[in-house]
Amino acid sequence: xxxxxxxxxxxxxxxxxxxxxxxxxxxxxxxxxxxxxxxxxxxxxxxxxxxxxxxxxxxxxxxxxxxxxxxxxxxxxxxxxxxxxxxxxxxxxxxxxxxxxxxxxxxxxxxxxxxxxxxxxxxxxxxxxxxxxxxxxxxxxxxxxxxxxxxxxxxxxxxxxxxxxxxxxxxxxxxxxxxxxxxxxxxxxxxxxxxxxxxxxxxxxxxxxxxxxxxxxxxxxxxxxxxxxxxxxxxxxxxxxxxxxxxxxxxxxxxxxxxxxxxxxxxxxxxxxxxxxxxxxxxxxxxxx
Amino acid sequence: xxxxxxxxxxxxxxxxxxxxxxxxxxxxxxxxxxxxxxxxxxxxxxxxxxxxxxxxxxxxxxxxxxxxxxxxxxxxxxxxxxxxxxxxxxxxxxxxxxxxxxxxxxxxxxxxxxxxxxxxxxxxxxxxxxxxxxxxxxxxxxxxxxxxxxxxxxxxxxxxxxxxxxxxxxxxxxxxxxxxxxxxxxxxxxxxxxxxxxxxxxxxxxxxxxxxxxxxxxxxxxxxxxxxxxxxxxxx
Numbered sequence: 001x002x003x004x005x006x007x008x009x010x011x012x013x014x015x016x017x018x019x020x021x022x023x024x025x026x027x028x029x030x031x032x033x034x035x036x037x038x039x040x041x042x043x044x045x046x047x048x049x050x051x052x053x054x055x056x057x058x059x060x061x062x063x064x065x066x067x068x069x070x071x072x073x074x075x076x077x078x079x080x081x082x083x084x085x086x087x088x089x090x091x092x093x094x095x096x097x098x099x100x101x102x103x104x105x106x107x108x109x110x111x112x113x114x115x116x117x118x119x120x121x122x123x124x125x126x127x128x129x130x131x132x133x134x135x136x137x138x139x140x141x142x143x144x145x146x147x148x149x150x151x152x153x154x155x156x157x158x159x160x161x162x163x164x165x166x167x168x169x170x171x172x173x174x175x176x177x178x179x180x181x182x183x184x185x186x187x188x189x190x191x192x193x194x195x196x197x198x199x200x201x202x203x204x205x206x207x208x209x210x211x212x213x214x215x216x217x218x219x220x221x222x223x224x225x226x227x228x229x230x231x232x233x234x235x236x237x238x239x240x241x242x243x244x245x246x247x248x249x250x251x252x253x254x255x256x257x258x259x260x261x262x263x264x265x266x267x268x269x270x271x272x273x274x275x276x277x278x279x280x281x282x283x284x285x286x287x288x289x
Numbered sequence: 290x291x292x293x294x295x296x297x298x299x300x301x302x303x304x305x306x307x308x309x310x311x312x313x314x315x316x317x318x319x320x321x322x323x324x325x326x327x328x329x330x331x332x333x334x335x336x337x338x339x340x341x342x343x344x345x346x347x348x349x350x351x352x353x354x355x356x357x358x359x360x361x362x363x364x365x366x367x368x369x370x371x372x373x374x375x376x377x378x379x380x381x382x383x384x385x386x387x388x389x390x391x392x393x394x395x396x397x398x399x400x401x402x403x404x405x406x407x408x409x410x411x412x413x414x415x416x417x418x419x420x421x422x423x424x425x426x427x428x429x430x431x432x433x434x435x436x437x438x439x440x441x442x443x444x445x446x447x448x449x450x451x452x453x454x455x456x457x458x459x460x461x462x463x464x465x466x467x468x469x470x471x472x473x474x475x476x477x478x479x480x481x482x483x484x485x486x487x488x489x490x491x492x493x494x495x496x497x498x499x500x501x502x503x504x505x506x507x508x509x510x511x512x513x514x515x516x517x518x519x520x521x522x523x524x525x
Contacts, residue, residue: 176364177372178390178392182361
């Protein structure tokens with residue numbers, strides 16, 4: 001029973017990271033209708049920025065905030081410099097661009113920081129503060145993720161800028177006709193997604209160690225989470241993330257063993273796409289004419 | 290003094306022009322209508338005016354040349370467009386749709402007053418203000434589209450077939466309120482309609498469009514009496 005509880009709680013901590021990354025995927029999907037395959041590598045690159053700063057003696061939380069801001073800027077620049085140019089291109093072109101970004105970030109990180117595995121520090125104390133079943137870092141990951149998600153919710157729900165971004169994602173032409181600068185809203189969306197990814201990267205790096213490939217598997221979990229929750233539903237992405245995290249851990253511990261954990265995520269992806277393509281909370285598109 | 294003066298306007302899709310050198314004007318504070326059959330270029334005209342299509346020619350809004358400017362800039366100069374299909378944000382609530390309409394404005398107190406004004410014109414929208422806009426009826430969505438445009442406090446309101454797909458009683462209602470809004474808010478309107486009878490009732494000035502050219506213009510009451518308009522568009 002205790003082992004079971006531990007697996008569930010550890011699963012929630014991983015799930016919180018998947019949820020954040022899934023949310024980043026959903027945000028970009030809503031405005032572009034594509035899954036950004038480079039989301040994980042962008043987050044990994046951000047994590048290296050944090051690692052470099054911390055190694056240079058910058059205090060953890062200062063490095064954390066600087067990384068989030070830098071990632072936001074990187075996201076905005078990628079949208080304005082690259083994604084905008086293929087906005088009207090066929091799907092395959094966009095997918096190729098995303099894969100190119102993935103490879104570029106991966107190899108640039110390897111080139112600058114080398115491929116050797118690095119230890120990424122946790123900002124949380126190592127002694128367990130929340131009982132025997134969950135480490136303080138895991139609890140911290142959950143806490144930080146909840147904080148990020150709450151802030152995002154408040155931003156989108158209650159600020160004019162958040163409203164403008166939602167309007168843009170739903171109907172860019174109508175948004176433009178209301179005087180919204182649609183181009184900037186899309187760039188801002190990329191910035192926010194990159195910033196969320198950076199938080200997810202820094203949180204997971206203390207659990208899995210830092211190397212250029214650390215997030216390629218995590219991105220698969222995030223894609224599974226986003227699809228499970230409904231690819232166009234931010235709330236669904238969060239629920240899907242937590243569910244995948246717990247499911248992955250329990251299946252790994254009791255059913256398929258740790259080597260086949262990732263297969264569980266792939267099975268979920270295939271299962272959702274075959275049996276319920278809109279996910280748990282997604283909307284089937286019905287239009288009134 | 291016209292609020293909008295268009296001369297020699299060409300616009301279209303890709304290489305094929307739909308509008309072939311259009312000239313007309315919209316009187317300040319008045320209602321002008323552009324009539325025409327399917328494919329005459331009515332929707333294209335409105336899209337061209339607010340910068341959604343590349344144009345050649347001159348479009349002057351209250352003394353400012355706006356041809357070739359980006360849509361956002363034209364909207365911020367006071368041109369509100371109620372597009373065909375209504376352009377409702379279906380996942381946002383009624384109230385959020387109206388807030389989007391006012392998103393470029395900074396005069397918060399006036400925006401709050403405009404909310405009340407619009408809810409007075411369309412009490413149905415007030416009842417449904419927290420409801421998701423996608424669940425509104427067609428008529429309510431048309432009211433919402435007009436209201437969203439009004440929240441911009443436009444000088445010029447472009448209306449693309451507001452009667453389209455609605456029950457006759459609902460259409461009458463909406464047109465009656467549009468007349469009130471024109472009188473009370475002094476907002477100039479350019480109305481594009483297939484329902485010529487309704488449009489000629491509402492408008493002061495009318496233009497008849499055929500395959501991208503103005504073939505007739507004058508006071509609405511005169512056009513109503515013209516033989517070709519009567520036979521082709523009014524059906525008697």
